[in-house]
Amino acid sequence: MKLFSTLAVKKAFDDVLLGEFTGRTGIAVDGVYDPTTQLMARIRAGERPDVMIAVTSAFDELNGSAVLDLSTKTAIAKTGVGLAVPPGAELPDVSTLDAFKRALLDARSVAYSRTGASGIYFARLIEELGIDKEVNARATVIDKGFIAHAVVDGRADVAIQQLSELRFVPDARIAGPFPAEVQHYSEFSAVAATAADGDAAAFLAFLTSDEARRAYEQTGLELP
CATH class of the missing domain: 3.40.190.10 (Periplasmic binding protein-like II)
Structure with a gap:
């Protein structure tokens, strides 16, 4: 599964979440980490992730497009x-x-x-x-x-x-x-691609689990 993600959650993912998710499900996650503006540039250039995590407000740019299923948008964390x-x-x-x-x-x-x-x-x-x-x-x-x-x-x-x-x-x-x-807070949400399969849905569910919440808080993030 291909993940596009903001840098803000990388430590939580590297330290805890990706290893735990793969261990539980057998689903390997290939992560690409960039600022939200550059993730959006990748989308405009034609790249397609299965799941994208970015600043929540940035997804408005993709409203009406066929790239991501915005009905799956799930707030996971925020930080100052x-x-x-x-x-x-x-x-x-x-x-x-x-x-x-x-x-x-x-x-x-x-x-x-x-x-x-x-x-x-x-x-x-x-x-x-x-x-x-x-x-x-x-x-x-x-x-x-x-x-x-x-x-x-x-x-x-x-x-x-x-x-x-x-x-x-x-x-x-x-x-x-x-x-x-x-102070300025950024909220981050996860969204599945329009054509994503059950692996993406499982990953989104995992990102709001109690274990995920603990990992966010341990790495300087707050709950949304």
Whole structure:
């Protein structure tokens, strides 16, 4: 079975869920992990998964198409956005909006992606806060992947990404979530392809099981 999935759930899938699902059912899952925008680009280019997991709102783009059966759309998890710093670095105060802005402006370089949901939101947020020119003048902009690698290898000293994705890089230190007044949650849903068989239905059911919920919570995700 071919899976297209957002990076946000990859740790839960790699650590627990895919192995458990295959062990129970004998169904092997071939996963492709990319930001939602790039998964949508793959769909437009003609690629066809059996199941797709993406930001819930993104599926509106496919409404009326014959690619995915949107009646199967099932919300599985959500996550907020956070900051990570290099191993051994002092954790900056990000508990208030003023402290959060100061942490960004004091950083030698802030790493983020302009293709992932969190990076797209962050680019808009710093513009609204009036600090986009200062931050972007020395930003480390990454196409895709796990942004916290940039603070581990020295390219930046602050990484911005969804909290579940920051946890994928264990050497990075998570400073915390964005302050509540500027926090942004992304909800993720799973959808089966229009032509999918019973394997896809079994996988969707598994993704809302108690075991799946525990795996989400253990890897920085919250329940929708």
